[in-house]
Amino acid sequence: MGGVFFPRASFRLRAFGWAALRFAAVVSTAMSAAACESSDDGETGPEPYDGPPIPWAYEPFPAVVDPIDNPSSDAKVGLGRLLFYDPILSRDKLTACATCHSEQWGMSDGLVVSVGVDGEGPTGPGRTGPNMTTRNAQTIWNAAFRSEFFWDGRAKSLEAQALEPLKAEPELDLDPSDAATRIREIPEYVEMFDEAFPGEAQPIVPENIAKALAAFERTLVSSRAPYDRYVAGDEGALSDEQIQGMELFAEAGCAGCHVPPLFESNEYAMRVESSDDGRMAVTGEPADANAFRVPTLRNLRETGPFFHDGRVVDLNDAVWLEADVAASHGEGRVLTWDEVDLVALFLRKALMDRSKEPDRPDEVPSGLPVPEDGLRIPR
Numbered sequence: 121m122g123g124v125f126f127p128r129a130s131f132r133l134r135a136f137g138w139a140a141l142r143f144a145a146v147v148s149t150a151m152s153a154a155a156c157e158s159s160d161d162g163e164t165g166p167e168p169y170d171g172p173p174i175p176w177a178y179e180p181f182p183a184v185v186d187p188i189d190n191p192s193s194d195a196k197v198g199l200g201r202l203l204f205y206d207p208i209l210s211r212d213k214l215t216a217c218a219t220c221h222s223e224q225w226g227m228s229d230g231l232v233v234s235v236g237v238d239g240e241g242p243t244g245p246g247r248t249g250p251n252m253t254t255r256n257a258q259t260i261w262n263a264a265f266r267s268e269f270f271w272d273g274r275a276k277s278l279e280a281q282a283l284e285p286l287k288a289e290p291e292l293d294l295d296p297s298d299a300a301t302r303i304r305e306i307p308e309y310v311e312m313f314d315e316a317f318p319g320e321a322q323p324i325v326p327e328n329i330a331k332a333l334a335a336f337e338r339t340l341v342s343s344r345a346p347y348d349r350y351v352a353g354d355e356g357a358l359s360d361e362q363i364q365g366m367e368l369f370a371e372a373g374c375a376g377c378h379v380p381p382l383f384e385s386n387e388y389a390m391r392v393e394s395s396d397d398g399r400m401a402v403t404g405e406p407a408d409a410n411a412f413r414v415p416t417l418r419n420l421r422e423t424g425p426f427f428h429d430g431r432v433v434d435l436n437d438a439v440w441l442e443a444d445v446a447a448s449h450g451e452g453r454v455l456t457w458d459e460v461d462l463v464a465l466f467l468r469k470a471l472m473d474r475s476k477e478p479d480r481p482d483e484v485p486s487g488l489p490v491p492e493d494g495l496r497i498p499r
């Protein structure tokens with residue numbers, strides 16, 4: 121089947137072209153920190169890969185590593201899940217994290233940009249309201265493995281990220297300490313915080329709200345997609361067309377930024393022009409204008425519209441656009457429309473896994489209505 125093999129480093133040079141020097145160092149640090157803890161000591165290297173051929177050097181799917189100051193527990197994850205779906209964390213007591221990160225929409229919301237407090241209608245197209253975000257809601261699938269969050273990478277951990285939506289006026293618009301005050305009045309939460317943070321005199325503080333949310337988010341791992349079964353040795357897990365799509369994904373230079381096995385990276389690149397400063401707002405570097413973090417392509421079938429501003433609705437169109445940009449940057453070869461369809465098929469089918477999708481609670485401890493999202497559209 122003509123899979124091309126090259127060691128990681130030279131592949132990256134080939135795939136990146138002009139961008140190689142700027143990006144290569146960052147990728148390798150980020151990916152190796154998560155993936156190969158023991159490969160540096162020279163004694164216990166990773167197991168040799170013996171699955172079917174793949175067009176890049178094999179890397180195992182990383183394990184979730186909790187931060188030292190926020191070890192996970194069932195109590196913490198259970199609490200985080202309820203907080204995630206509970207509109208108690210919003211000014212209008214109607215909006216929750218799940219309003220914009222719904223399991224029905226690939227942990228995103230199906231909208232071009234999101235609608236926060238005072239909005240009307242269930243999550244998904246048709247939801248309207250006065251408070252809109254400027255960017256497309258990111259999926260939080262596999263957020264456990266990220267070390268830089270938001271499209272511009274301004275938050276450095278899930279714990280640091282978790283209270284930002286409360287502080288954001290167009291999102292939840294509630295002072296985190298007011299959220300804590302509200303929660304202290306709810307006996308079920310008092311008990312759950314005691315269990316999740318044993319021995320703390322007053323566990324209901326903003327920092328622990330963030331920790332519980334982060335512990336819950338770390339359970340959203342999609343490591344059982346057909347691609348994962350294929351590299352584990354199940355050759356029938358991918359169809360011939362999906363395998364062709366995978367090879368084209370490499371030939372077009374996509375894997376240099378959307379790096380397997382997570383199909384994302386802590387890279388920032390300008391793909392489409394927009395009025396959004398992007399990464400420049402964080403670094404102050406004019407070269408980072410319009411540059412955004414490389415998003416994951418896992419579970420992409422459900423996370424559209426695509427790009428930081430939700431400008432592209434159809435996945436095939438998004439692949440076509442990226443293939444065009446990649447070819448013009450010398451990152452890979454030009455794809456025909458038929459080839460674009462094969463790449464899109466690979467992304468849609470081979471990278472899809474929602475086996476660890478959270479269950480939407482029927483009720484939350486505040487007694488407030490869980491935000492609505494009753495519909496899963498077959499896609």
Ligand code: HEC
Nearest residue numbers: 216217220234235236253255256257258269270271285291
């Ligand atoms: C009104 C919609 C809205 C609500 C409510 C909301 N988010 Fe988000 N979320 C977004 C948008 C939009 C982004 C991207 C923002 C950016 O890049 O500037 C985002 C980004 C994130 C990210 C970063 C993901 C990544 O890959 O970098 C995480 C994690 C996250 N949200 C978790 C949460 C949690 C936890 C809550 C509840 C406390 C929440 N969100 C509430 C819309 C929302």
Ligand code: HEC
Nearest residue numbers: 372373374377389391412413414415426427428438442443
């Ligand atoms: C130089 C790095 C780089 C290369 C090479 C690259 N991408 Fe991307 N890709 C990005 C970045 C950065 C974004 C987000 C850009 C934005 O939103 O403005 C993105 C966005 C996407 C999206 C939208 C995802 C979403 O959730 O919104 C898709 C789909 C995509 N790329 C597919 C591909 C394919 C297919 C290829 C190969 C033809 C490719 N990319 C090559 C960096 C890259």
